[in-house]
Amino acid sequence: MVAPALRYNRTVEVFQPMSLPALIVIAIIILYIINSIKILKEYERGVIFRLGRISPAKGPGVILVFRPLDQIVRVSLRQEAMEVPPQDVITKDNVTLKVNAVITLRVIDPTKAVIEVTNYIYQTSQFAQTTLRSVLGEVNLDELLAHRETLNQRIQTIIDGHTAPFGVKVVSVEVKQVDMPESMLRAMAKQAEAEREARAKIIHAEGEFNAAAKLVDAATLMATQPMTLQLRYLQTLTEIGVEKNTTIVFPLPMELMNLLNKTLTPGSEK
Structure with missing residues (x-):
C-alpha cells in the first residue's frame, strides 16, 4: 500500500500552479513583445537605430522594435506642400516686390x-528662400510676369540640386503671389491704357487706309466705265426715296454742265 501513495503524491506535484513571480515575469515578457510590434502604413518607412547604428529602412507592415536597444524614426513618403514666406525681391530693373511660392x-x-x-523641411525652406530671391533678382518685371512657368522650372531645378544629397525630391515650384507697390500698379495701368489707345488708333488708321484704297479702285473703275457712274446715280436716288426725305438733290453729269456752260457763254460758238 505504500507504493501507490507515493505515485499519487508525485502526480499532485506535477499539476501544482506556477508561482506568482513566474507569472509576473511571463506577463512582462508578453507585454514587451506586444509593445515591440510596430505597424507601418503603406506610405511610411521606419528608420531603425540599433545600439546607435543605423539599419536599412523597414516597412510597410509589421516590424519589431526592441527598446531600448532599438530606436525608430518614422518617415512619410507622401508629397508635402510647403509655403515659402514672402520674400523681398529687387528685380533687374530695380523694382521692389514681395514674392511667395509653394513647393511640393x-x-x-x-x-x-x-x-x-x-x-x-526646414532645410528645403531655407534653400527655397535664397533661390527665390536669387533667380527673380536676375530678371526684369515684365519677364517675371510673362515667363513665370520658365522661372518656376528654373527654381525647381536649383532647389532639387540642393535637396538631392539628403534624399528629398522637389516635385514642383509655383510662384504664388507677386505684390507690387501702388505706384507701380498705377504706372502699369497707365501703360496698358496707352497701349490700348495706340492699338485702337492703328486699327482705325488701317481701316481708313483700306477704305481710301477701295475708293481709289472704285474711281478708277468709274473713269474707265462711265455707265457705272450713271448706275450709281440711280442707286443713290433709290436710297434717298426709301428714306422719305423732303429734299432730293439730283446730280448732273459733268458733260451736261460743260455743254450748258458753252451754250450760255457768249462767243463760245467761235
Missing part, C-alpha cells in the same frame, strides 16, 4: 532624410 516635395530615400540632415 517628397522623400525618396528615408535613410538619407534622417541621417544627412536635422530637419529636411
